[in-house]
Amino acid sequence: MLTxxxxxxxxxxxxxxxDGLLAVGQQHNNVVALCADLIGSLKMNAFMDAFPDRFIQxxxxxxxxxxxxxxxxxxxxxxxxxxxxxxxxGRVYDQIRQSIAYSGKNVxxxxxxxxxxxxxxxxxxxILEDIGLMKMLPGMTVINPCDYNQTKAATIAIxxxxxxVYLRFGRPSWPIFMSxxxxxxxxxGIMMQEGTDVTIVATGHLVAYAMExxxxxxxxxxxxxxxxxxTIKPLDEEIILDSIAKTKCIVSAEEHQRNGGLGDSIAQLxxxxxxxxxxxxxxxxxxxxxxxxxxxxxxxxxxxENIVEAAKNxxxxxx
Amino acid sequence: xxxxQELKKIASQVRRDIVRMVHQCQSGHPGxxxxxxDFLVALYFKVLHHKLPFxxxxxxxxxxxxxxxxxSPVWYSVLARSGYFPVDELSTFRKLNSRLxxxxxxxxxxxxxxxxxxxxGQGLSVAIGAALAKKMDKDPNTVYVLTGDGELxxxxxxxxxxxxxxxKVDNIIVTVDRNGQQIDxxxxxxxxxxxxxxxxxxxxxxxxxxxxxKMDDVLxxxxxxxxxxxxxxxxxxxxxxxxGYGVDFMMGSHKWHGIAPNDEQLADAxxxxxxxxxxx
Numbered sequence: 001m002l003t004x005x006x007x008x009x010x011x012x013x014x015x016x017x018x019d020g021l022l023a024v025g026q027q028h029n030n031v032v033a034l035c036a037d038l039i040g041s042l043k044m045n046a047f048m049d050a051f052p053d054r055f056i057q058x059x060x061x062x063x064x065x066x067x068x069x070x071x072x073x074x075x076x077x078x079x080x081x082x083x084x085x086x087x088x089x090g091r092v093y094d095q096i097r098q099s100i101a102y103s104g105k106n107v108x109x110x111x112x113x114x115x116x117x118x119x120x121x122x123x124x125x126x127i128l129e130d131i132g133l134m135k136m137l138p139g140m141t142v143i144n145p146c147d148y149n150q151t152k153a154a155t156i157a158i159x160x161x162x163x164x165v166y167l168r169f170g171r172p173s174w175p176i177f178m179s180x181x182x183x184x185x186x187x188x189g190i191m192m193q194e195g196t197d198v199t200i201v202a203t204g205h206l207v208a209y210a211m212e213x214x215x216x217x218x219x220x221x222x223x224x225x226x227x228x229x230x231t232i233k234p235l236d237e238e239i240i241l242d243s244i245a246k247t248k249c250i251v252s253a254e255e256h257q258r259n260g261g262l263g264d265s266i267a268q269l270x271x272x273x274x275x276x277x278x279x280x281x282x283x284x285x286x287x288x289x290x291x292x293x294x295x296x297x298x299x300x301x302x303x304x305e306n307i308v309e310a311a312k313n314x315x316x317x318x319x
Numbered sequence: 320x321x322x323x324q325e326l327k328k329i330a331s332q333v334r335r336d337i338v339r340m341v342h343q344c345q346s347g348h349p350g351x352x353x354x355x356x357d358f359l360v361a362l363y364f365k366v367l368h369h370k371l372p373f374x375x376x377x378x379x380x381x382x383x384x385x386x387x388x389x390x391s392p393v394w395y396s397v398l399a400r401s402g403y404f405p406v407d408e409l410s411t412f413r414k415l416n417s418r419l420x421x422x423x424x425x426x427x428x429x430x431x432x433x434x435x436x437x438x439x440g441q442g443l444s445v446a447i448g449a450a451l452a453k454k455m456d457k458d459p460n461t462v463y464v465l466t467g468d469g470e471l472x473x474x475x476x477x478x479x480x481x482x483x484x485x486x487k488v489d490n491i492i493v494t495v496d497r498n499g500q501q502i503d504x505x506x507x508x509x510x511x512x513x514x515x516x517x518x519x520x521x522x523x524x525x526x527x528x529x530x531x532x533k534m535d536d537v538l539x540x541x542x543x544x545x546x547x548x549x550x551x552x553x554x555x556x557x558x559x560x561x562x563g564y565g566v567d568f569m570m571g572s573h574k575w576h577g578i579a580p581n582d583e584q585l586a587d588a589x590x591x592x593x594x595x596x597x598x599x
Contacts, residue, residue, distance in 0.1 A: 032455070063441075063475040064444045064447075064478035064482055067479065071452065072449070073448075074448070102425075103425045103426070103434045
């Protein structure tokens with residue numbers, strides 16, 4: 001096992017959001033929350049019960065929710081919007097672009113059920129393009145935490161950041177391995193395991209799989225360095241460049257399309273600063289389908305063994 | 320407070336500004352701007368409780384949002400003429416490095432603008448959010464928003480209409496510029512809006528009507544609308560205007576929605592708008 005990070009339990013990242021939202025509501029009187037008919041799914045009940053005057057049920061009308069959030073932010077509130085990732089991004093892209101991003105509004109777009117791990121509802125709801133959509137918007141911060149604790153900490157931390165944030169999390173119960181008292185620093189990657197042969201950079205749910213992959217590689221005599229990149233934009237360039245200076249090759253792992261995700265942000269960094277062999281673990285230009293979260297991740301090539309395989313492939317490409 | 324005669328004089332100057340701005344850069348939207356001039360002059364110079372210097376959060380004052388951002392010429396002129404920024408800056412409209420972008424934005428820091436608009440149908444939602452914040456803060460002031468009528472073809476507007484009544488947003492006054500025109504032609508031909516009064520009423524709004532090109536009617540109706548504040552329902556004013564009002568050859572047609580006058584047309588237009596406070 002990794003020395004500093006032990007699995008201590010299992011909980012969904014959306015639970016981390018719900019608990020973080022309650023905590024940040026207690027800390028800041030100007031935090032308000034909006035939800036488009038998914039209070040239970042987003043775990044927003046506790047905030048709603050504690051602060052009914054600062055909670056707005058918007059109904060199934062996400063465009064209006066984004067606009068209202070922009071208006072609330074204009075008047076000095078810190079609005080947190082809650083719905084599924086699909087309806088938080090693609091459905092309301094122009095509302096976010098004009099009324100929030102271009103207008104510089106301090107809105108926190110909180111998106112659950114991102115990616116394949118939404119599961120049985122299938123591809124209509126499994127957005128795999130949201131990171132790309134959001135990171136292209138000037139001034140938008142994009143965060144994809146990996147477990148319950150990190151999601152809770154991120155939910156609290158983004159209130160202190162002035163400007164729009166996209167916070168992406170998910171549905172399934174998932175291993176907890178981050179410390180529950182580690183402060184969340186936007187834009188600072190976390191070194192999970194030092195290694196010398198290959199760098200693995202993972203985000204969101206795939207950090208847990210990358211931990212498994214690092215152990216498998218270790219058993220096979222390969223020393224992998226693992227970086228947890230919770231903030232995709234702004235990207236922690238330093239931690240990645242320092243790592244590849246040592247390992248000379250890199251694997252990116254994410255529950256997102258290969259086009260436009262974390263891997264592409266890393267590839268862009270490498271092309272500019274230090275061209276280095278890279279392998280992607282990501283969905284390859286495909287929609288998802290119904291199934292259990294772990295079945296889907298395996299079928300679409302995002303399992304621990306896919307990370308191991310990618311690491312070996314990239315190792316073989318090292319100069 | 321200016322009287323009606325003075326307001327009319329200001330409106331004449333604002334119309335001069337509009338045609339000169341659009342002429343100068345040979346782009347922009349004069350038609351809707353001229354049609355909404357009397358309303359915005361009445362609002363900013365008589366009705367709106369607002370403070371300078373401009374504050375983004377608008378605490379303790381009324382707030383205004385322009386949803387149909389393409390009529391930026393009239394808004395910029397009214398903002399400048401009411402002291403938000405120097406009148407001379409109107410000459411930079413739509414030019415490189417200007418704060419007076421083609422469509423209004425907060426991005427360049429222009430005082431008076433609180434959200435970008437131009438992509439239609441978004442302003443009412445933003446205004447409702449600001450009105451909700453005022454209610455949370457127990458701020459008794461009013462949020463005003465102006466939308467076009469063609470803009471009501473956007474679905475988001477109907478989401479917003481529904482939410483305002485459900486959430487009892489009774490500190491908002493929406494004005495719809497009912498000029499019956501849009502880019503491709505008369506609204507009733509492009510996509511008929513039907514009986515707008517019945518539709519807004521069915522969504523639970525108090526609906527008032529006014530002639531937006533009669534200053535006394537505008538002032539009376541805005542006062543009447545304000546009287547409904549705090550009574551549990553949002554208010555909409557269906558404002559009949561003539562696109563291009565004040566410049567005869569621009570009136571009565573969608574053709575002047577988004578084109579600029581040439582030198583000869585500018586001279587003709589200015590000849591029809593004789594009252595002036597001094598051009599920029």
